[in-house]
Amino acid sequence: MQNKFLLAPMAGYSDAGFREVCADFGADVTFTEMLSAQAIKYDSEKTKALAFRASGEKTCIAQIFGKDADAMAQACENPLFKCFDGIDINMGCPAPKIVKNGEGSALLKNLPLASKIISECRRKVQNKSLSVKVRLGFDENNIVEIVKMCEDSGADFVTVHGRTAKQMYSGRADLDAIALAKASVKIPVFGNGDVTDAQTCAGMLATGVDGVMIGRGAIGSPWIFSQLKNRSGDIDKIQAISKHVEILRQIYPERLLVLMLRKHFLAYAAKLHAPVKERQKFALQTNIDESLKLFQSLVNHFENQ
Ligand SMILES: Cc1cc2nc3c(=O)[nH]c(=O)nc-3n(C[C@H](O)[C@H](O)[C@H](O)COP(=O)(O)O)c2cc1C
Incomplete structure (x- = not known):
């Protein structure tokens, strides 16, 4: 099997537009950001927007988080996820507000519960992949026990972030x-x-893994996938970012669109090594077409410097 390249789930970044641009550049599989099983249960509008999948989007997996096995299993069956190619369970998030709730990486401290969640979800996820994203452990590295538990509980694959939650x-x-x-x-x-x-x-890849998941390395440079795959061909950054904008325009009104894309523009500009003074101009933009024009001028100016 050829090594696969995956775009990581990243809250605030892995929106439908960014996912599709990464897929265009060669990401074989992309993930949504983590979506709360509880919020799905209560039909949250914000979560519905986060679960938007653009028509024509390539292989994409929805990631869910929670600590209640029933709610997680129910979330797997939610019509929101019909159009996704798989469900991924978050057992890696170390953010204090998630861990305090017993969710994300906190599940690595309670492997019987983690196993129950995976097997209950497995019962509901039959015709698509069920996967788990983990860290090496919570305080200490017990990754062997963790991945065996995932396998025994019915996961189709696991992604291992090589750090403990601590x-x-x-x-x-x-x-x-x-x-x-x-x-x-x-x-x-x-x-x-x-x-x-x-x-x-x-x-x-020298570790023998089946593929690589990339997170921060893709922020501001979705073309990393084509670079790592040694794909030839020009990278048209303006076209890529325009596509990102057009996809998100389908779901967000202008005001939210500008906010959603601000961090992406800042990241794109940082990767161009544009001076901070130039990058800061994105923070003042209130119109997405103006942001695009600004980006275009930065590309023209700094691309080959
Ligand atoms: C801004 C940001 C948001 C993240 N959100 C999620 C998330 O929603 N779900 C998840 O499993 N991991 C999340 N992660 C962790 C990444 O998926 C990844 O495991 C981590 O960044 C390490 O990979 P990297 O070194 O390639 O970035 C997030 C990371 C960042 C930087």
Whole structure:
């Protein structure tokens, strides 16, 4: 099997437009940001917008989070997810407000509950993939136990971010631990953490994983996928960002569109190495077409410097 390249679920970034642009540049699979099973139960409008999938969007998996096995299983059956290719369960988020609720990476402290959630979801997810995204452990690394639990509970594949929850984003992703995870189970294992270029990608693939999931390395540079796949052809940044905007225009009114895209424009401009003074202009924009024009002028100015 050829190694697969996955776009990570990232709250605030993995919107339908960004996902599709990454897919155009070669991401084989993309994920929504994490969606609350409770919010889905209560029909939250905000969550519905986050679960928007553009027509023609390539392989995309919806990620859910929660701690209640029934609510999680019910969420899997929600019509919102009919158009997605799979369901992914978040067992990695280390954010204090999520962990305090017993959700995300807190489930790594309670493997019997984690297993129950996966097996209840498995019962509902029959014709598409069910996967789990984990960290190495909560306080300590117990990744072998974790991935075996995922496999035994019915997951089709796991993605391992090579840090414990306690580490948050400090240090480097532990590639030896990811290699051990891969060697411990039969289901596919995807490696995640700190892949930003050909060298870090080669390091991750050397662990033997079935593919690489990329998060921060894609923010502001969705073309990373074509670079890592050695695809030839020009990268038209303006066309890519215009597509991102057009997809989100289908769901958000102008005011929200500007807000949703501001961080993306800032990230795109940062990757162009535009000076801070130039980048800050995005913060003042209230009109998306003006933001696009500003971006175009930055590309013309800084692209080849
Ligand atoms: C802004 C941001 C939001 C994130 N949101 C999620 C999320 O919704 N679900 C999830 O499983 N992980 C989330 N993550 C973690 C990433 O998916 C990924 O595991 C992590 O960033 C490490 O990969 P990287 O080094 O390639 O960025 C988020 C990370 C960032 C930076």
